[in-house]
Amino acid sequence: MSSNTPSSPAKNNPAAPAEASEQKVSNFLRQVIEKDLEQGTYSQRHWAGTPGDAAHHAAGPLDPAKIRTRFPPEPNGYLHIGHAKSICLNFGLARDYGGVCHMRFDDTNPEKEDTEYVNSILDAVQWLGFGWEANGQSHLFQASDYFDFMYRAAEYLITAGHAYVDEQTAEQMRAARGDFGKPGVDSPFRSRTPAENLARFREMRDGKHEDGSMVLRAKIDMASPNINLRDPAIYRIRRATHHNTGDTWC
Numbered sequence: 001m002s003s004n005t006p007s008s009p010a011k012n013n014p015a016a017p018a019e020a021s022e023q024k025v026s027n028f029l030r031q032v033i034e035k036d037l038e039q040g041t042y043s044q045r046h047w048a049g050t051p052g053d054a055a056h057h058a059a060g061p062l063d064p065a066k067i068r069t070r071f072p073p074e075p076n077g078y079l080h081i082g083h084a085k086s087i088c089l090n091f092g093l094a095r096d097y098g099g100v101c102h103m104r105f106d107d108t109n110p111e112k113e114d115t116e117y118v119n120s121i122l123d124a125v126q127w128l129g130f131g132w133e134a135n136g137q138s139h140l141f142q143a144s145d146y147f148d149f150m151y152r153a154a155e156y157l158i159t160a161g162h163a164y165v166d167e168q169t170a171e172q173m174r175a176a177r178g179d180f181g182k183p184g185v186d187s188p189f190r191s192r193t194p195a196e197n198l199a200r201f202r203e204m205r206d207g208k209h210e211d212g213s214m215v216l217r218a219k220i221d222m223a224s225p226n227i228n229l230r231d232p233a234i235y236r237i238r239r240a241t242h243h244n245t246g247d248t249w250c
Contacts (some may be wrong), residue, residue: 029093164216184222
């Protein structure tokens with residue numbers, strides 16, 4: 001090389017500054033969000049201020065949040081590194097795109113959950129630098145606050161013919177569900193009328209039957225290749241004191 005050949009400053013000087021424009025961090029989630037925002041996919045979405053069905057939200061004003069995410073832990077233990085990743089992802093995306101992240105507890109299993117874990121999780125979220133207050137409103141929710149709403153949804157499924165009360169034992173249901181190579185078999189209680197199912201479901205609610213004696217199952221498809229869709233149980237009878245609702249629901 002001749003002495004007058006231009007050379008690269010970066011190669012000869014490790015301390016040379018990088019390019020002024022840094023590459024923007026992206027991933028498939030950010031790409032989906034940015035596409036939706038650009039196209040106004042949810043620009044006419046309404047938010048009533050609390051969780052609810054479509055009619056509930058339609059009655060509310062236009063949603064002031066550009067996006068809504070959620071961190072939905074079950075308060076049955078202390079958080080680990082995977083939870084920290086989810087916290088940073090969901091709260092971080094809401095922060096970056098002018099949205100709101102819901103701090104929403106999945107507290108539907110009273111036998112394993114405790115207020116101690118609820119408080120520990122809230123402390124961890126704040127320790128990582130996030131919160132659930134936005135637009136002058138708290139977005140801290142617990143599934144147990146909406147047990148009444150969930151119960152009404154279950155009755156709707158029953159009356160629409162999409163759920164039924166099954167009185168088989170757990171062993172009988174397991175055997176009838178089949179496996180990956182064999183389709184399931186319909187429960188002998190699957191053909192009950194909506195009126196019969198509704199009456200029994202209300203008896204379940206009122207504590208008139210023993211724990212484990214019957215369950216409410218979604219009527220989906222006992223031959224589905226996805227075993228999780230073979231009429232999964234959606235309500236059980238289980239007498240256990242809940243950390244938030246006490247003994248209101250059995």
